[in-house]
Amino acid sequence: MAILEIKNLSFSYDKQKVLEDINLSVDEKDFLAIIGPNGGGKSTLLKLILGIHSLKMGSISIYDNKPSKQLSHIGYVPQNTNINTNFPIRVIDVVMMGHVDHHKNKKLPYWKKIFKVGYSKEDISCAMGSLAQVGMDKFAYQKIGSLSGGQRQRVMIARALCANPKILLLDEPTSSIDVDGQKQIYDLLKELNRSITIIVVSHDISVILKYATKVAHINKILTFHNVDFNTTIKPDGGHFCEVEMLQMLGNKVEHKKGCGC
Numbered sequence: 001m002a003i004l005e006i007k008n009l010s011f012s013y014d015k016q017k018v019l020e021d022i023n024l025s026v027d028e029k030d031f032l033a034i035i036g037p038n039g040g041g042k043s044t045l046l047k048l049i050l051g052i053h054s055l056k057m058g059s060i061s062i063y064d065n066k067p068s069k070q071l072s073h074i075g076y077v078p079q080n081t082n083i084n085t086n087f088p089i090r091v092i093d094v095v096m097m098g099h100v101d102h103h104k105n106k107k108l109p110y111w112k113k114i115f116k117v118g119y120s121k122e123d124i125s126c127a128m129g130s131l132a133q134v135g136m137d138k139f140a141y142q143k144i145g146s147l148s149g150g151q152r153q154r155v156m157i158a159r160a161l162c163a164n165p166k167i168l169l170l171d172e173p174t175s176s177i178d179v180d181g182q183k184q185i186y187d188l189l190k191e192l193n194r195s196i197t198i199i200v201v202s203h204d205i206s207v208i209l210k211y212a213t214k215v216a217h218i219n220k221i222l223t224f225h226n227v228d229f230n231t232t233i234k235p236d237g238g239h240f241c242e243v244e245m246l247q248m249l250g251n252k253v254e255h256k257k258g259c260g261c
Contacts, residue, residue, distance in 0.1 A: 075160030085145030
């Protein structure tokens with residue numbers, strides 16, 4: 001079942017075209033890896049899906065509706081999750097920021113819906129449940145600045161999960177994490193993929209190939225999509241470059257400009 005549909009999408013910053021004629025279909029419980037060079041449009045595409053940028057050409061639908069109408073179904077982990085490690089905020093407070101249902105509580109006074117003050121039992125329960133999903137519940141009341149980079153990234157994923165999303169978008173989730181931490185994050189995402197659709201932007205192709213079920217290569221145009229790695233040969237180990245991966249895929253499928261597959 002397709003839950004995300006992108007059709008004939010083009011986007012420009014001023015007069016510089018960043019994306020051209022993108023067609024993409026994402027099914028329920030896909031693990032889609034988006035790869036491509038810096039400046040190729042990967043992060044821009046995520047921002048269009050999130051509704052951060054306004055569409056001018058083409059369409060994006062999530063569950064047959066505009067992204068702005070489906071934000072409660074989307075969890076997002078941005079690329080830059082660096083924080084001021086000296087700021088005295090606890091892990092659980094960070095995660096509860098993702099509990100969007102708080103503002104929908106009709107019993108709350110009007111002013112509390114606008115200016116969120118305090119947390120309800122539901123907020124705390126949601127946060128603890130999300131932290132348990134990522135194996136960080138025992139760190140709930142520690143200051144986030146005391147955690148390692150990989151642990152902080154798990155907390156950011158928990159914050160996104162606290163919105164109970166059906167789609168989880170991640171932009172370079174392991175860019176500042178060591179190799180062991182990267183594997184742990186992707187193992188976690190693979191486990192979450194049992195119930196959530198995963199869309200991840202990453203340059204770490206050798207890691208992505210071990211987890212993704214589909215791949216999209218974006219460099220202004222979309223040249224690869226809907227490639228099931230269960231039918232391809234995965235590497236035994238080590239890293240290899242993007243060109244080598246594209247050559248491998250080229251032996252399996254025939255590609256067309258803007259292919260929606």
